[in-house]
Amino acid sequence: MDELSATHHNTFKEEEAGVWSIKTHPNFAIGQHAYLIQTAEGNFLWDCVTLLDEATKSRIDELGGIRAIAVSHSHYYSAMAEWSNTFNAPVYIHSYDQQWVLNVPAKLHYWTGDAQQLFGGIQLILSGGHFRGYQVAHWSSGPGILFAGDQPQVCMDRRWVSFMYSYPNIIPFNAATVRRITASLAPFEFDRIYGAFGRNVLSSAKEVIARSEARYLRSIEHNPE
Secondary structure: OHHHHHHOEEEEEEEEOOEEEEEEEOOOOOOOOEEEEEEOOEEEEEOOOOOOOHHHHHHHHHOOOOOEEEOOOHHHOOOHHHHHHHHOOOEEEEHHHHHHOOOOOOOEEEEOOOEEEOOOOEEEEEOOOOOOOOEEEEEOOOOOEEEEEOOOEEOOOOOOEEOOOEOOOOEOOOHHHHHHHHHHHOOOOOOEEEEOOOOEEOOOHHHHHHHHHHHHHHHHHOOOO
16 A cells, blocks of 8 residues: 555545545556545445545545445455545445455445445445446435446446446356346436446436347347348
8 A cells, every 4th residue: 555655646526516536546456436425424435446545534534534335346345444444434245245355344244135225315236247246326316326336337438338247358248137237226216327437427327228228138139140
């Protein structure tokens, strides 16, 4: 962490009222964003960046600290124990992904089932797919926001999202898995999606997922013969 702090720094950007993205510069790891969500009942950190330096700690304190943390999947677990222990905030991980937690926070909560209510209108949703215990976060503020991490993955063209079992190896899902992922999101209302890499859908997000699912299924089920 000391070596990383000597060469890198984090920036905070207010994406909209109550939503701050956190990004490490120069690019580190796979370049993911974390999000600090300010609710009336406390702040929630979604996903983690690796760097946690003094400047970041001070800025988080200015914004009201952290009441709880959740991480979408194990690719972003790296420094979650440091974040948790520093801010005395519990980390929520689905029990299906327990095997991937190697650096264990002092406060770690494994949840079970399909959804976990937290506070301030935030709940976690088990969507599976990318990892068995893959989770997304839903915030009911306004028309609703989905914090998706890598899934659904917002495409370069923000009118579309997609789904992938392995991004480094470019391994897609079958139709049944895509349908299970989208079905897990169907009961929740949301207008926007914040993704892991600064690509966001800022309106009509549920419609974007529906037409993206249809396009994906047409593509993998098409037989030119």
